[in-house]
Every structure is written in C-alpha cells, then in structure tokens.
Amino acid sequence: MTRIGIILGTTRPNRRGEEVALWVHGIAGRRGDADYELVDLRDHPLPHLDEPLPASSGQYQNEHTRRWAAEVASFDGYVIVTPEYNHSIPGVLKNALDYVYAEWQDKAVGFVSYGAAGGVRAVEHLRQIAGQLKLADVRRQVSLTLAADFENYSLFRPGSHQESHLNALFDEVVAWSTALAGLRDPAVTTAA
Numbered sequence: 001m002t003r004i005g006i007i008l009g010t011t012r013p014n015r016r017g018e019e020v021a022l023w024v025h026g027i028a029g030r031r032g033d034a035d036y037e038l039v040d041l042r043d044h045p046l047p048h049l050d051e052p053l054p055a056s057s058g059q060y061q062n063e064h065t066r067r068w069a070a071e072v073a074s075f076d077g078y079v080i081v082t083p084e085y086n087h088s089i090p091g092v093l094k095n096a097l098d099y100v101y102a103e104w105q106d107k108a109v110g111f112v113s114y115g116a117a118g119g120v121r122a123v124e125h126l127r128q129i130a131g132q133l134k135l136a137d138v139r140r141q142v143s144l145t146l147a148a149d150f151e152n153y154s155l156f157r158p159g160s161h162q163e164s165h166l167n168a169l170f171d172e173v174v175a176w177s178t179a180l181a182g183l184r185d186p187a188v189t190t191a192a
Contacts, residue, residue: 001034001035002033002034002035002076002077002174002177002178003034003035003036003037003074003075003076003077004028004034004035004036004037004075004076004077004078004079004170004173004174004177005036005037005039005071005072005074005075005077005078005079006021006024006025006028006036006037006038006039006078006079006081007039007041007078007079007080007081007093007096008021008038008039008040008041008042008081009041009080009081009082009083009089009090009092009093009096010041010082010083010090010092010093011041011042011090011092012083012090015083016083016114016150016154016156017081017082017083017114018040019156020081020112020114020144020156021038021040021081022038023156023158024079024081024112024166025038027163027166027167027170028079028170031167031170033170033171033174034076034077034170034174034177037075039071041092041093041096044064044067044068044071044096045064046064046065046068046092046095046096046099047064048095049095049098049099050062051065051099054101055098055099055100055101056101056102058101058102060100065099065100068096068099068100069099069100069103072100072103072104073103073188075107076107076108076177076178076180076181076184077107077108077109077110077173077174077176077177077180078107078108078109078110078135078173079109079110079111079112079169079170079173080093080109080110080111080112080126081112081113081114082111082112082113082114082119082122082123082126083113083114083115083119083122084113084114084115084116084117084118084119084120084121084122085122087121087122088121088122088125089122089125089126094129097129097133101133102185102188103188104133104134104135105133105134105135105184105185105188106134106136106180106183106184106185107135107136107177107180107184108135108136108137108138108172108173108174108175108176108177108180109126109130109135109136109137109138109173110137110138110140110141110169110170110172110173111123111126111127111137111141111142111169112141112142112144112166112169113141113142113143113144114143114144114145114146114149114150115145115146116145116146116147117145118143118144118145119143119144120141120143123141123143136176136180138169138172138173138176139172140165140168140169140171140172141169142162142165142166142169144156144158144162149162
C-alpha cells in the first residue's frame with residue numbers, strides 16, 4: 001500500500017501545528033487509499049546541518065542523518081504541515097529537507113499551511129525547494145488562516161469546507177505518488 005508521511009514542520013513550544021497535523025492525520029485515517037503516518041520533527045532532532053559532504057553525495061556520516069534518511073525513504077509521498085514564519089518556512093523544516101537528497105526524489109508532496117495569510121508564502125518557498133529535491137508538488141493546497149480557522153487566533157477550528165480541500169489534496173498526493181513509483185530508485189528504499 002502507498003505510504004504517505006504527514007510531516008509536522010515546526011518544533012516550536014506551544015505550536016499550533018500539532019493541532020493542525022492531528023486534524024490532517026485524523027482525516028487521513030478515515031481514508032482507505034494509503035497508509036498515513038504522522039512524522040513529528042521533534043522526534044527527529046537534527047542539529048544544524050552537520051554533514052561534511054553534500055546530501056546529493058548520499059554519503060551520510062552521522063547516525064542521526066542515517067535515521068532520518070531511513071524515515072524519509074520509507075514513504076512514497078508526503079503532506080507537509082507548515083506555519084509561515086517571516087514570509088517563509090521554519091528553519092527546522094528547511095534543515096530537515098536539506099539533510100537528505102535521494103530519499104525525497106520522485107515522490108509527491110502536498111502542503112497544508114497556516115498563518116495570518118494562510119501560510120501561502122511559506123508554500124511558495126516550499127514549492128521551489130521541492131523542485132530542487134525532485135519532489136513533485138501537487139497543485140492543491142490547504143491554506144488555514146488565523147482569522148478564519150482559529151478561534152480567537154489561537155484555538156484551531158477549521159472551516160467546514162477545509163475537509164473537502166484536504167481530501168482533494170490527499171487524492172492528488174496519492175495519485176501522483178502511485179504514478180511516480182516506477183521512477184523511484186529501489187536501491188534508495190532498500191538501503192534505508
């Protein structure tokens with residue numbers, strides 16, 4: 001079965017992303033088209049990029065990098081849940097993306113973002129990063145605004161329409177992940 005990792009892209013204390021990621025994972029759990037797993041970057045503490053060689057070499061020296069590479073390689077596609085910090089993505093998410101290379105390639109990715117403007121500027125940056133990592137980003141995205149989807153700008157209460165947007169995103173991620181399977185290097189998955 002197709003495996004989709006739902007990556008929670010912030011480790012900040014009192015983060016709103018945990019509620020969002022749990023909502024995403026909860027809706028995913030009601031679908032029967034893939035195996036969805038929540039991947040919290042708090043569970044994968046990666047120091048600021050400390051590999052002596054570029055990730056594209058695939059020669060990971062550190063155990064934390066090899067563990068992260070195995071986690072990333074185990075999925076066929078991803079949904080990244082991200083806040084928008086200063087018109088971009090959290091540094092911890094960028095660091096996690098930069099740590100490995102081949103493990104991301106030829107897989108699909110979708111984005112669920114949140115912030116004052118729905119996190120759309122963070123997703124613009126993620127789309128550029130995805131292209132460089134050879135991740136196929138799907139068109140559909142879910143943008144959650146603090147004013148409309150968070151009660152008093154703090155308690156997550158997504159609009160009822162957001163669930164259909166999220167299911168459409170899942171449809172695209174699963175379809176693209178399945179379609180790209182033949183392009184993936186089986187050695188990357190088995191090496192992990």
